[in-house]
Amino acid sequence: MAVPWWEIQIIRAAICAPGRSWRPILYIARMSSIPNADALAGTSLPQGPSPLAGKHLVLGLSGGIASYKAAELCRALVKAGASVQVVMTEAAAHFITPVTMQALSGRPVYTSQWDAREGNNMAHINLSREADAIVVAPASADFMAKLLHGGADELLSLMCLARPLAQVPLILAPAMNREMFAHPATQRNMAQLSADGATVLGVGTGEQACGETGDGRMLEADELLEELEAFFTPKLLAGQHVLVTAGPTYEALDPVRGITNLSSGKMGFAIAQAAWRAGAQVSLVAGPVGLATPRGVQRVNVQSAEHMWQAVQPLAQVASVFIAAAAVADWRPAQAATQKIKKDASGATPDFHFVENTDILASLARSGRAQSGALFCVGFAAESHDLQAHAQAKRLRKGVPLLVGNIGPATFGRDDNALLLVDEHSCEALPQAPKTVLAAQLIERIAQRLNS
Numbered sequence: 001m002a003v004p005w006w007e008i009q010i011i012r013a014a015i016c017a018p019g020r021s022w023r024p025i026l027y028i029a030r031m032s033s034i035p036n037a038d039a040l041a042g043t044s045l046p047q048g049p050s051p052l053a054g055k056h057l058v059l060g061l062s063g064g065i066a067s068y069k070a071a072e073l074c075r076a077l078v079k080a081g082a083s084v085q086v087v088m089t090e091a092a093a094h095f096i097t098p099v100t101m102q103a104l105s106g107r108p109v110y111t112s113q114w115d116a117r118e119g120n121n122m123a124h125i126n127l128s129r130e131a132d133a134i135v136v137a138p139a140s141a142d143f144m145a146k147l148l149h150g151g152a153d154e155l156l157s158l159m160c161l162a163r164p165l166a167q168v169p170l171i172l173a174p175a176m177n178r179e180m181f182a183h184p185a186t187q188r189n190m191a192q193l194s195a196d197g198a199t200v201l202g203v204g205t206g207e208q209a210c211g212e213t214g215d216g217r218m219l220e221a222d223e224l225l226e227e228l229e230a231f232f233t234p235k236l237l238a239g240q241h242v243l244v245t246a247g248p249t250y251e252a253l254d255p256v257r258g259i260t261n262l263s264s265g266k267m268g269f270a271i272a273q274a275a276w277r278a279g280a281q282v283s284l285v286a287g288p289v290g291l292a293t294p295r296g297v298q299r300v301n302v303q304s305a306e307h308m309w310q311a312v313q314p315l316a317q318v319a320s321v322f323i324a325a326a327a328v329a330d331w332r333p334a335q336a337a338t339q340k341i342k343k344d345a346s347g348a349t350p351d352f353h354f355v356e357n358t359d360i361l362a363s364l365a366r367s368g369r370a371q372s373g374a375l376f377c378v379g380f381a382a383e384s385h386d387l388q389a390h391a392q393a394k395r396l397r398k399g400v401p402l403l404v405g406n407i408g409p410a411t412f413g414r415d416d417n418a419l420l421l422v423d424e425h426s427c428e429a430l431p432q433a434p435k436t437v438l439a440a441q442l443i444e445r446i447a448q449r450l451n452s
Ligand SMILES: Cc1cc2nc3c(=O)[nH]c(=O)nc-3n(C[C@H](O)[C@H](O)[C@H](O)COP(=O)(O)O)c2cc1C
Pocket: 061, 062, 063, 064, 065, 066, 089, 090, 091, 092, 139, 140, 141, 142, 143, 144, 175, 176, 177, 180
């Protein structure tokens, strides 16, 4: 009888690029036995409903080269399900036309406080009252200086001043030349705007439109989208430090072959993303996967189970939550060959000997911090059947308060999954959904347990 693919460690030759991506070149297993192998090449997390869906945003543009990125941002916001009302300063309209922004937002753009389209001629009142937030991207040095002093001589600054402070948050995405950004006046203005309650986002570093290199580039549209999605996510894990392991491990047999498994890392990466959005500091220890690092997450790349154990230990000293989503190899070759093991004409097959890897989850669950309640440990179990019984048994064996069960073939490499949450008193099924959605639900359940 064939051994189920998810239970065997599949031997494959791989090119492991330094850093984080890898490309399998040969599976020593029948490809037909590996479902969804194409998914291994994926780089982005599955998309679920965005926290921006149903939100209404005023997108303000002030005068800066980065206005072109606001067009892309507007498109991304609409795609995420938000409605967008664009308001532009006179300077912004020198960089990008209101026509473009109207086409992308699907609404006429406002550029003047004297705009008579509003019945009462008070766009600054009407548009700000219906917004869930005002996002100014790009926020020019001049615009922030004006805001700081309560200036209101054109529509966008007037609207920021007139907005109900407690209900309509102001989010600023600075964009300017590096000298302008580093200038004490700009730094002082941004600090004071933060103190006044605005959310001042960070900036990117690199080559600037003016030809200089340094800090001050506006964040890219996808980064701004991530920041805004995080902004609208309840901060259930504020003050927590979440440590997540994700992906497979790779145990070298020789310089070109190793033992690994089909974990794509998507579940663990989605959990890291959800934890960051929920306000946690997040450390992600990742096996060899080709996924992009979620925004705000501190990532450590590892290959083998022992590398993972080395990386996890110091982080577990400072983390308050440990989520073990990685598919860690139970065994490694006792000795990896230093040269490629060659096939000869004799038909003889190589004889491999294995030693057991450290059980990362069980070891941390036994640690003083976990036992004292300072480190809340969550395990994952990939099973093939009898999920509840196996998940409960694994929870007790590992000594963790919460175990997340899933069906191996239904999760490895896939964008969707279904989870079964098992603790001492209960068993809760989270039905089939994108992994990003399940990750947010899992974070919610963990937060409930931390607060109970
Ligand atoms: C070609 C050009 C590029 C500019 N780029 C920026 C910029 O990226 N960031 C910035 O703060 N100001 C930039 N400025 C200056 C602003 O456009 C200027 O301060 C303007 O008055 C800002 O008006 P506003 O804040 O009302 O939109 C640039 C000016 C020019 C002529």
